[in-house]
Amino acid sequence: MKPASFDYARPQSLSDALKLLAIHRDNAKIIAGGQSLVPMMNFRISRPELLIDINKIPDLDYHECSSDGHYLKIGALTRHETLRNSALIAQYCPLMHKAYQHVAHVVVRNRGTLCGNLAHADPASEMPAVMLALDATMVIRSNQGERKVQAEDFFKGLYSTDIKSDEILVEVQIPILDASFRFGFAELSPRKGDYASTLVAVMLKLINGKIESAALSYAGISDRPVRAPAAEKALLGQEPSSDLFQKVSAIVVQEIYLKKEDLESHVFQADLIQTLTPRALLNAIASHDQ
Ligand SMILES: Cc1cc2nc3c(=O)[nH]c(=O)nc-3n(C[C@H](O)[C@H](O)[C@H](O)COP(=O)(O)OP(=O)(O)OC[C@H]3O[C@@H](n4cnc5c(N)ncnc54)[C@H](O)[C@@H]3O)c2cc1C
Incomplete structure (x- = not known):
């Protein structure tokens, strides 16, 4: 299918893009890499009257350490492939580096952006779960100014985020x-290279051989990425072992699925959680030994 007709604007500055968004709001859409938006327009799931192309806006393609060295900053036009191949990401954000080995195909990664991926909020996507595990912060701007949103408050549901119609991530x-x-x-x-049936991203802090803090973040099992707080708590103070990881995986299944009415229809996903959780936890411990 072809998209419904639309107008097209290619602002040369962020302030011009934000002015256009402020005028057109829900009738406009930002286009970055177009790897998710264009298919949705072709299927007429999305029918924006105006496309605002941000690709000509300078200074949005960067990934670097903050001046205080506390965090990585990644701009709105930084492509997946740049981040996947980045030595900086491999060194300072190994979880993202690992997860990028599973994201899409090179032609998609060459155009698709991390921010577009997060704004699109596909529930089976890798990077939203990674951002949730790492407690990332989204910097969002409108004509009114800038605000920051933590990953746990950013993902609101199926293809839905906290970004308002006049804002840009x-x-x-x-x-x-x-x-x-x-x-x-x-x-x-x-x-x-396909979206995940289920995935898990793990962060563990080990002090003197014991787990001091933990994050288990899942995608593909809900309308948004989810953490498993009861299972994370069960890891605390423990020494890593296969037995512990099996027990914790069972807790994840319980806390995610006990609330659901029909566990039977989720048996396959429950099995995946039971298989993938120990695998990711062992993967984390193995990276400790490398
Ligand atoms: C064949 C194929 C396979 C794929 N496989 C995977 C996969 O395995 N894993 C995975 O995670 N993804 C996968 N993707 C999706 C890919 O990661 C997309 O690139 C990504 O989801 C969207 O990034 P984009 O820059 O192309 O955004 P666009 O398509 O340009 O935009 C997507 C949405 O985000 C909005 N948007 C974009 N940028 C911003 C911004 N800065 N601020 C506010 N809103 C913004 C747009 O308005 C639109 O609603 C796949 C895509 C294809 C076509």
């Missing part, structure tokens, strides 16, 4: 964690 800020943190990732997808 201009930057993602990801904490740089010290050497006591370990990261693991595991995913099952129908084919390499």
